[in-house]
Amino acid sequence: MFDRTGNTKIRKKNYPATDYERIFHPRKLAILGVSAGENSIGFGAGILKAILAMGFEGKIFPVNPKGGEIAGLNIYKRVEDIPEDIDFAVVSVAARFVPEALEACRIKGAAGAQILSSGFSELGTPEGQALERQIQEVAAKGIRVVGPNCFGIYCPRSALTLLPGPDLSRESGPVGFLAQSGGMSIDFAHAGKWMGIRFSKMVSFGNGADLREAELLHYLAGDPETKVITMYIEGIKDGEAFFREMKAAASQKPVIVYKGGLSRAGARAVASHTASMGGSRAIWQSMIRQAGAIGVADSEEMAQVTMAFSMLPQKSFRNITVVGGGGAIGVTACDLAETFGIEIPSLSAELQERIGNHLPKPGSSATNPIDVANPFVGPQALREVLLAAAEDPRIDLQIIVSLLFHYKGLAQAMNLPVSAVTPFRELAEAVRDVVDRTGKPVVAVLPNAKRGLESMDVTEMIAMARQEYIHRGIPVFDEMHDAIRAVARVNTYYGGRKK
């Protein structure tokens, strides 16, 4: 493989041989720390029920010294009692029993285990640190560990799910996600579900006693199921290894990095201006850029940018059209485009005339941004507008802003439900048709100015509209700002360091 890093000396790190297939897609799964009873609410029982609810197709072996039964499954008293070898284990027993339980799983043939239990190095106590070292000792004998103190793995293909995630999507997709934080992981998994982000695998690795950021990044870089890597980082263990893997991964596929906990507070006392300029924020931002990865500032941007990378073609989009009606769409679009280095070129007179023929007059404008004058211009007219605008060879991508919430007024006048009068399905169909015919992507923006309690029907209708778009592979953003910023991040990756 071509080494993009040029003259940088690559120190090949030998990671332990790891059977990731059996870790992410186990057929035989042990769950340790499951207490009996339908009303059991411990972590072990919770994850078991969640995995069942997700429709796990393999065999599950619950384990608890007290035995009993749960969800129709026999609870084994000891791992040793499980009648077969296992692929993977979920460990949710008290911290002091974890090393022993892990060893039992290793002997049972598990390729890996995720340890949900807490009570290790995160406590900062000698006991906690000693227990974590014991985990590492067992891991070194040949079982890969995710955690401890984590929410574990989410893998739509196998139905492994995070805690507490009985209702995550089982649709696989291009996005691999890594985070220490279980909370960030489960939130992103849920956000992805309604935003149209589909995951190949997600790993929340907690304390990262064994598997952690650099090695998992290395794995995802080579994973053919994963086309986009997103990660949320708080701290890293080895800056050099992490940088190397981030750079190597970014040379293969987009890597989106949200670094949390950045502050300018330079804890070190320093003598030079250079050192005082450093601080974690400036250095991290530069490291992310140097590696060719994409930095994002918060979890919303992380989700939006991940969606854009996973749904848009792999190229940059310098020239765009913006189509919409009502509101100061044109001015807003131009301001945003300038901020993010995107052009909204005026269309030729001939195209403007053809576009103008489909628009209500007066009040519309067929230059670019194309102001369709009011929010009730129908799907067929918009389809013609988008088709014509795409004929300009400069145009790489189109953004359509639909102020669907205005249909609420129309619905009230007609005494009909807002979802019945809003042609969102036809709009989504028209947009899909435009993309198919022109080969140029369209991004939809569905703002909602009516979010009050009295307009829950609008919120519901816009959620339905979003689904119609997403099912047709059209990315949807709430605001034009989010859409243009996300497209700009895609441009940074495909237009900058990669061709």
Next chain:
Amino acid sequence: MKNEKAAKIIDKALKQGRKTLSEYEAKQVLAAYGIPVTKEVLAKDKPTLEKGLKKIGFPLVMKGCSADIAHKTEKGLIHVDIRTATEAKKAFRDIIAGMEGFEGGVLMQEMIKGRRELVMGLTRDPQFGPCVMFGLGGIFTEILRDVSFRRAPLEVRDAKEMMQEIKGHKILDAVRGMEAADQKLLVDMLISVGRIGLDFDSVMEIDLNPVILSGSKPVVVDALIVLK
């Protein structure tokens, strides 16, 4: 490969238990790595002062030079735009008096003319190791904080990108009758600063501020190297 001349200077300072190199020493280390620095002579007495006057000519800058003195401007130890031997001798006496017995001498250096001041430097990040900095120099370094970093070793592309990354990157273009900066030389300088950081674990921080653009050519006018 570690540069031997630089190693000698740094080892000597470390043996003396020093935490910094003097400006004169720092510039010798930089010069050993091919980084353009001001032409200069360290004057300790009359004969060396005369030698400096001959070698450097006028106008001239004279500074108190000692590893113990970091911020010279604040202490009145910098005299600029010296145009005669009489002025130089007076400056020499004033600076020696102002140094209050600190070891060192008076650094005589050519006065670099140029309106554009840049900064380069090196810091050791606890996670990422030696990182090179580039930005707007002089008083703007701290006021605007318009700087970028790259982890060493730098590739040519890294150096180019970090220069483009600062908001004020147009300062490097041909502006207001000034020539465009010699980008290739700037790239080499940034790569070399990173190399010093990689070659010497004992170099904790480097500050080259200002690096003045004299026409198109960048020259390091003041330098600080902090040791472990």
